[in-house]
């Protein structure tokens with residue numbers, strides 16, 4: 001059984017997740033920690049829960065999801081994993097920070113490993129399925145645990161809303177297709193952990209999300 005710990009970090013109010021199971025191995029997803037206080041909040045939790053970080057994963061590499069990636073990769077000496085189509089977004093980090101007028105404290109790691117979608121990925125005793133869901137960002141993936149009944153869905157689906165598609169590589173129609181095909185095929189009761197805002201469920205969004213309910 002996987003436990004999910006959620007943090008909300010940085011001025012974009014981005015949700016960072018730590019997944020861990022009974023082995024105490026953990027993975028850190030989309031570490032948005034920006035200030036030293038936020039870095040400490042994350043590392044204190046890992047210390048206090050006596051977790052052993054084994055991997056760092058990005059759903060996608062928009063800046064608000066990766067401010068803390070080099071901190072995490074360096075502190076725990078772990079590899080960053082992304083989907084191969086996300087590399088262009090990862091590499092644009094410094095440029096996008098400049099556009100937003102955000103001082104670049106730490107660029108994300110420039111070395112990374114690529115997820116294999118058909119194999120999924122494992123940590124501890126847990127198996128995670130990965131699905132490719134382009135639309136909000138070109139290399140966006142989601143992480144699914146059938147056993148623990150959740151999906152870490154980044155910025156695809158939100159409680160009553162969907163991800164924005166006006167950023168480079170965004171495509172509204174493609175996002176709707178990704179959600180219908182890859183997310184709405186999951187169990188209605190599955191909990192959806194979002195990149196911003198509260199959790200929701202597949203069923204709630206399938207039947208009431210104004211962007212997806214057919215009028």
Ligand SMILES: [Zn+2]
Nearest residue numbers: 060062137155
């Ligand atoms: Zn995003």
